Amino acid sequence: MKRYDVAIIGGGIGGLMTAYRLISKNPAKKIIIIEKGNALNNRKCPASSKQGCIHCKMCSITSGYAGAGAFSDGKFNLGTAYGGKLGEELGEDVANEYIGYVDEILYSCSDVITDEFGNETRDYPAIYESNQELKLKCLQNNLRLLDMNVRHLGTDRNMRIMGNLIHFLAVNGVELTTGCEVESVEKIYGNGGNYLIHINDISYGDYVVETDYVVVATGRGGSKFVSSLCKDFDVDVLSNTVDIGVRVEMKDAIWRGFSDHIYEPKVLYKTKTFEDRTRMFCFNKGGLVSAENNNGVITANGHSFSDDVKRTENCNFAILSSINFTAPFDKPTEYVESISRLANEIGCGNVLVQRFGDLIRGRRTNEHRLSQNTVFPTLKATPGDISLVLPHRILTNIIETIYALDKVAPGTANDDTLLYGCEAKYYSIKPCHDEYFRITDGIYLIGDGSGITRGLSQAGAMGIYVADHILSL
Numbered sequence: 249m250k251r252y253d254v255a256i257i258g259g260g261i262g263g264l265m266t267a268y269r270l271i272s273k274n275p276a277k278k279i280i281i282i283e284k285g286n287a288l289n290n291r292k293c294p295a296s297s298k299q300g301c302i303h304c305k306m307c308s309i310t311s312g313y314a315g316a317g318a319f320s321d322g323k324f325n326l327g328t329a330y331g332g333k334l335g336e337e338l339g340e341d342v343a344n345e346y347i348g349y350v351d352e353i354l355y356s357c358s359d360v361i362t363d364e365f366g367n368e369t370r371d372y373p374a375i376y377e378s379n380q381e382l383k384l385k386c387l388q389n390n391l392r393l394l395d396m397n398v399r400h401l402g403t404d405r406n407m408r409i410m411g412n413l414i415h416f417l418a419v420n421g422v423e424l425t426t427g428c429e430v431e432s433v434e435k436i437y438g439n440g441g442n443y444l445i446h447i448n449d450i451s452y453g454d455y456v457v458e459t460d461y462v463v464v465a466t467g468r469g470g471s472k473f474v475s476s477l478c479k480d481f482d483v484d485v486l487s488n489t490v491d492i493g494v495r496v497e498m499k500d501a502i503w504r505g506f507s508d509h510i511y512e513p514k515v516l517y518k519t520k521t522f523e524d525r526t527r528m529f530c531f532n533k534g535g536l537v538s539a540e541n542n543n544g545v546i547t548a549n550g551h552s553f554s555d556d557v558k559r560t561e562n563c564n565f566a567i568l569s570s571i572n573f574t575a576p577f578d579k580p581t582e583y584v585e586s587i588s589r590l591a592n593e594i595g596c597g598n599v600l601v602q603r604f605g606d607l608i609r610g611r612r613t614n615e616h617r618l619s620q621n622t623v624f625p626t627l628k629a630t631p632g633d634i635s636l637v638l639p640h641r642i643l644t645n646i647i648e649t650i651y652a653l654d655k656v657a658p659g660t661a662n663d664d665t666l667l668y669g670c671e672a673k674y675y676s677i678k679p680c681h682d683e684y685f686r687i688t689d690g691i692y693l694i695g696d697g698s699g700i701t702r703g704l705s706q707a708g709a710m711g712i713y714v715a716d717h718i719l720s721l
């Protein structure tokens with residue numbers, strides 16, 4: 249049986265950053281990354297604007313090396329204002345310090361290019377900085393612009409950097425498996441490692457490895473695995489916030505007043521009718537709407553390329569309404585999944601798309617109306633009626649938010665604006681942990697699967713933080 253110092257479950261940014269830190273600081277460490285998906289360059293999503301999601305058994309958008317972030321827009325938030333609660337967990341200063349390390353590692357993995365004068369430089373973009381004028385404009389309209397420095401790598405550059413990072417790990421002796429799903433972790437006593445990891449390899453069947461430390465970095469898609477791990481090790485779990493709503497798509501020009509000055513307009517709103525909190529976020533300039541398969545539930549998302557040639561004439565963003573359930577209900581994720589599943593049901597296995605004008609007039613969007621729309625959909629979704637899916641309260645919140653946003657970006661509430669339903673974001677369940685994110689002695693839980701992060705930089709920062717702790721033992 250093979251034995252390792254550290255076994256990392258999941259090859260997303262959290263797992264990769266953990267491995268990078270460990271092997272850079274101590275090249276003698278024996279490290280394995282156990283990943284159920286494919287190698288980065290074998291990850292291919294067959295969905296396109298002509299053909300929707302075909303429900304692959306292993307979703308290439310969310311699984312495989314570079315994790316859920318592989319096809320993302322590569323927006324690295326250089327701060328803690330959003331993208332997770334790492335600031336609350338570690339304190340702002342420490343969280344920011346670790347986010348800075350993520351940025352340094354990404355820089356070191358960026359391509360070296362030669363400029364027109366023959367000087368070598370890095371293919372690493374500048375930061376989009378915050379903008380006070382836009383903040384004021386939003387405040388004057390009851391909207392709160394959340395401003396933070398952002399580094400936008402873009403899907404293509406992000407892919408290259410992730411590829412270089414993975415290559416670095418491979419040449420430095422980190423064992424990288426593919427098609428290997430961890431089924432369970434078992435505590436052992438006596439000689440050797442502390443834990444046995446039970447793995448199902450799609451090509452070679454079941455096998456077991458032994459390790460001293462386990463870093464669980466299974467992302468949102470690994471929620472079932474984390475639940476059963478918590479059960480096995482008797483770890484208490486807390487309920488968490490869920491957000492549900494739609495992906496909104498319109499002509500890019502409508503939001504240029506913002507997107508030409510800050511990278512990502514991220515806006516909070518308190519709705520008039522219910523005084524609920526909604527947020528507009530995950531903005532993609534010149535982007536594409538995409539479908540995401542989480543455990544068989546298809547939801548909307550979005551991304552954009554840094555290469556101008558690949559940009560579309562649309563922009564897209566999410567508008568989600570936050571829900572905090574209280575006792576006795578303790579299944580917020582299941583709630584959101586059941587709404588999204590209903591949208592898939594009506595959409596015949598796909599997300600729904602509806603014109604804002606049709607939603608307001610209480611009618612479904614059909615192929616005919618969609619074909620005459622001035623905003624051309626960038627995702628092949630099923631034209632339909634999202635009011636048959638979203639609960640009244642959430643739908644009211646979304647409509648009010650669209651009208652509120654229309655005041656700072658006129659045209660947002662145009663009839664031809666497209667709404668894709670559903671989009672959902674949820675922190676995973678939040679298992680109890682100590683100050684080093686250990687859920688039990690020797691097992692660490694990091695990234696989106698911990699219920700603490702929901703963005704690339706914080707998930708990566710958490711991995712580096714845990715690596716530093718393991719190195720200190």
Ligand SMILES: Cc1cc2nc3c(=O)[nH]c(=O)nc-3n(C[C@H](O)[C@H](O)[C@H](O)COP(=O)(O)OP(=O)(O)OC[C@H]3O[C@@H](n4cnc5c(N)ncnc54)[C@H](O)[C@@H]3O)c2cc1C
Pocket residue numbers: 257258259260261262263282283284285309310311312313314315316317318319320321322323324325331428429430431465466467468469470473538540549550551694695696697701702703704705707
């Ligand atoms: C389309 C899209 C766009 C996004 N855009 C952005 C963005 O621009 N900026 C941003 O900050 N965030 C973005 N996000 C969110 C970001 O991708 C996540 O926050 C981040 O990937 C979380 O990293 P992670 O390492 O915790 O988990 P993940 O990236 O989800 O990685 C987890 C990995 O674990 C593997 N795994 C799960 N269970 C097992 C198991 N039992 N055995 C073995 N392997 C397992 C999975 O296959 C996966 O590869 C986006 C997400 C999506 C889907």
